[in-house]
Every structure is written in C-alpha cells, then in structure tokens.
Amino acid sequence: MSRFRVLVVDDEPLVRDFLAEALERIGHRPEAVANGEQAIERLAREPYDLIISDLKMPGVSGLEVLDEAVRRQPDVPFIMLTAHGSIENAVDAMQRGAFHYLTKPVDKELLRFTVQRALEKRVLLQENEELRLQVREEYGLRAIVGSSPRMRTILDTLERVSAQPVDVLVTGPSGTGKELVARALHWASPRAGKPFIKMNCAALPEGLVESELFGHEKGAFTGAIRTRKGKFEAAHGGTILLDEISEMPPGLQAKLLRVLQEREIERVGGNDTIRIDVRVIATTNRNLAERVQEGKFREDLYYRLNVVPIALPSLAERREDIPALVAHFLGKYGARYGREFEGVDEDALEYLKTQPWPGNVRELENRVERAVVLARDLWLHREDVCFDSVAMPAAGAAETYGPITVHELEKRHILSTLREMQFNRTRAAEVLGISIRTLRNKLNEYRSQGEEIPKGN
Structure with missing residues (x-):
C-alpha cells in the first residue's frame, strides 16, 4: 500500500x-x-x-x-x-x-x-x-456525437435539464439514438450511478405489461407464486426508460398518468401504496400528437410526458455530422477488433454523405463496423464502405435518373437490399440497420403506393 x-x-x-x-x-x-x-x-x-x-x-x-x-x-x-x-x-x-x-x-x-x-x-x-x-464520460452527454446546428440545440437542452428531475419525451425515427440520449441524460444527472431501467412497452403481451411495470403480489394471478417488484420500484432513485411509449395499451395509460402525477404505485393484486422517486424518460418513433388525434393515446398523458420534448433528426437531416460519426465508430470498432486505423479517405466520406440512410445512425454504425472488419489496410476507402450486397448506387448515380427525392432514393435502397436478401426481411433489416417493424412499415407504405412486394419472411 x-x-x-x-x-x-x-x-x-x-x-x-x-x-x-x-x-x-x-x-x-x-x-x-x-x-x-x-x-x-x-x-x-x-x-x-x-x-x-x-x-x-x-x-x-x-x-x-x-x-x-x-x-x-x-x-x-x-x-x-x-x-x-x-x-x-x-x-x-x-x-x-x-x-x-x-x-x-x-x-x-x-x-x-x-x-x-x-x-x-x-x-x-x-x-x-x-x-x-x-462511465459518466463514456455514457454522458459527451457520448452524443454531433456539432450540426440541430444537435447543438439538442445538447444545449439536455445540459440544461440534466440536473432537474423533470420527465423527458425523446422522439425521432428508428436508429437516431433515442436510447443513447436517454442514457446520456441519466449519466449527466445527479442520478448517475443509481439504477437505469429500460422497459420496452411493445415487447410484452398486454396482460404482462402492468405486472412488469408495477410488480405484483403473491397470488395476484395464475403463476404469481411470489411477490415481485416491478420496473418502477427497481428504478427507485434513478431513471426509467419507457421505450416505444406509443405502443402502451390504452388501459395502462391511465395508470401511468397517475404514477407520473402522484409518484406512487400499487402492485398488481396489492392494496399498499408505494412511493417512488424516479425520473421518467419516454421514447417513440411515432408522432404522438397524431396518435392522440386518432384516439390511440391519451391526450393528458401526452401533455404530462411532453414537458421537455427532444426531437432527434434523421441522419439525412444532419449530414454534416457524418464525418465525426464515422471517426467515432472507426475508433470504437478499431479498438474492439484490434485494428488501429489511420483515417478515412475523402472519396469514402463523400460517398457516405450522399447516401439516404433509412436506418439513420444505427445503419451508419453497422456500415463502419463491417468496413473495419473487412478493410484491407488501415485506411477506409470507398470500396470498404460500399458493399455489393447492399446494391447501393454509386455517388452521382442519382443524376442518371434525373431529379430524385431523398424519399425515392431511400425506397430504391430498401427494395434493392430486400431483393438482394431474397426478400428475407430479417436479414434485410440487419443489413439496413433498422428494426423489423420499421422495415415492415416502410414496405406497407410502398405497397400502398402500388409497389408489388412479395410477402417474404
């Protein structure tokens, strides 16, 4: 010593x-x-x-x-x-x-x-x-990469609310980093080091969501052989992330509203009121205001969650951040796979900046990770980040079709990848860096526009 x-x-x-x-x-x-x-x-x-x-x-x-x-x-x-x-x-x-x-x-x-x-x-x-x-350095606000005007505004807002116990609603397309923002907010707050509990509201059957959130008493239902704490109790003193809040069953939305207002819960099958000290961060890739208009989400719960809204932009809306993101992922995966890269050449960066990125930052991250594994030397070149299996058009190829929107380029990219994967949606979603649900929604949209797309698997 x-x-x-x-x-x-x-x-x-x-x-x-x-x-x-x-x-x-x-x-x-x-x-x-x-x-x-x-x-x-x-x-x-x-x-x-x-x-x-x-x-x-x-x-x-x-x-x-x-x-x-x-x-x-x-x-x-x-x-x-x-x-x-x-x-x-x-x-x-x-x-x-x-x-x-x-x-x-x-x-x-x-x-x-x-x-x-x-x-x-x-x-x-x-x-x-x-x-x-x-950990605070790795997962706090510095973990969010980006200096574009949109991201600077978001980081400024996060910094100002991090020390306050206010609830936050994070919205944005799939793959934009909603969970990353939630974790960064937790680690930048006085609750850092206390529990950070994630709950995916779409991952469980409706009958189990309430028990998972609030816990249950022994004998509350068939199979409840012992008393069990829920996610809110587990997060006491810390933060709970309610992922895909838009998918929460309507009957449970009223109970969540009461929890947010009173900061107390009751376990399923129990009568005791349990006080909780929890910061709630909710995320969704849906437009909650539209869900309210459609009668699928409670208006009072929407306003209670939307105290501090954080709307994350798609990667296509912050292309100036792509070089910094690529450098970040290059360092991350270079260290993971034991390869110390010298950098990325300009041709590769220009190519990456022209792509539609329907899977947003997650898709870019997947692309860089594969490039790190497959690159022949310690510079990333255009051929390292342009994969035949994805069938991406070359930079400048859009001009051969005449004027084309980003939406149309994204559609061609998704359909091309789907064909390359022989209409296997699971594999296509992995290549694109998006969730199966996002891919399914995209395909349903394209079918409604007249595209003939086999059902696949």
Missing part, C-alpha cells in the same frame, strides 16, 4: 508521538497536531487520506473535529480514540460518520489492522469515483 497522508489529533504528546511513529513504521506520512482547533485549520486547507483523533480534548472536541471532517472531506475515513469509560461516545461518533474507534492505550497491532482497513476503504471509494467519472 502506498504512502498516505494521515492527520493525527491528540492533546497528549506521548500519544501523538506513539501514533506518528507507528504510522511511519508502516509506511505512511503522519502530520500530528495538538488540539482540535489546529486540526480544523488543517482540514480547511489540506487534503488527507485518513484522520485519527482523540475524543476528549480541551477546547474543540474530537466530535467537533469529526463533524468538520465529514463536512469538508466526507470520503476520508475517521478513527476515533477513546478511553474505556467513553465507549458510548465512541458509538455516537460512528453514527455521525466515523469509520471506527480504538480504546486507549492503543494496541499497536490493532492500530495497524484498523488503519489498513480504513485506507482500503479510502482506495475503494476513490476507485469507485474514478469509475463513476469514467
């Missing part, structure tokens, strides 16, 4: 000298002071790794030193020294934040053991803090 700075506080010179010598012998750097006033002065201007203080001293007591230490250096362990007749006060000290206490006369071996345990705790707290900062 490396040398640590230890503040020693005792009004008895013999005890001070004994403690200082014992600490030096085990490799630490003691700084001894004779009273509580001096200790408080040191705490105000010097950082320490451990504090050892006598309980009863003239003037400022050890308990007062402890209170000041907890206020100024809360992560630093504190060992209280006490006489045999003051055990009750020592217990009080531990309740006020002391790590442990030792009785006088202090046993040298017990001192060594207690100091070692206290400093191990100190190191663990420091490592946890470093890890928390590292």
